[in-house]
Amino acid sequence: SAVISQKPSRDICQRGTSLTIQCQVDSQVTMMFWYRQQPGQSLTLIATANQGSEATYESGFVIDKFPISRPNLTFSTLTVSNMSPEDSSIYLCSVDGGHTGELFFGEGSRLTVL
């Protein structure tokens, strides 16, 4: 399994600001995934980040709000832009464990927007 590091682990932000979350993997991976975990809700996929191409966003998520970078095969960033209290959530980076679909997750970034 991959070791995935995320930074920051938590942050408190003001409404209207932006925050960038970093994800570092200890091995090269083709795809990296960004999830959102809100209280009482299922893990929700935000987007898939492939190295060398634009991220693919799921329904309800747009690039202007959640820009993603994937500069190499071990690193990705997710930015939460123009934050509102509704963006308060845990954001998780993950990588594919194989063709059977299991995922390995980072420890998450807990974001609180005031």
Next chain:
Amino acid sequence: QKEVEQDPGPLSVPEGAIVSLNCTYSNSAFQYFMWYRQYSRKGPELLMYTYSSGNKEDGRFTAQVDKSSKYISLFIRDSQPSDSATYLCAMSAGGNNRLAFGKGNQVVVIP
């Protein structure tokens, strides 16, 4: 109807009891079934993985899949306080299909 249903109600049990968790699903294409454990302030970690129908046992943990009923279960025997966590079911059809997650069950094992 959501793809995966998992009653998110918290569950408190005394130490040593059997914990029983379950999920139902609607997509008959699902054939890979997983249970993740998530401790407070941590990311989910893969606990059990099962392909198609049947049982899988790993120590005190047993995962069951009944594809005919579209129903999966996780049993924890001789529960310990260290088992206190949120348990999420997840499933996929494989290939490039995404994992579909349940909402998770918070389990508290009381010493």
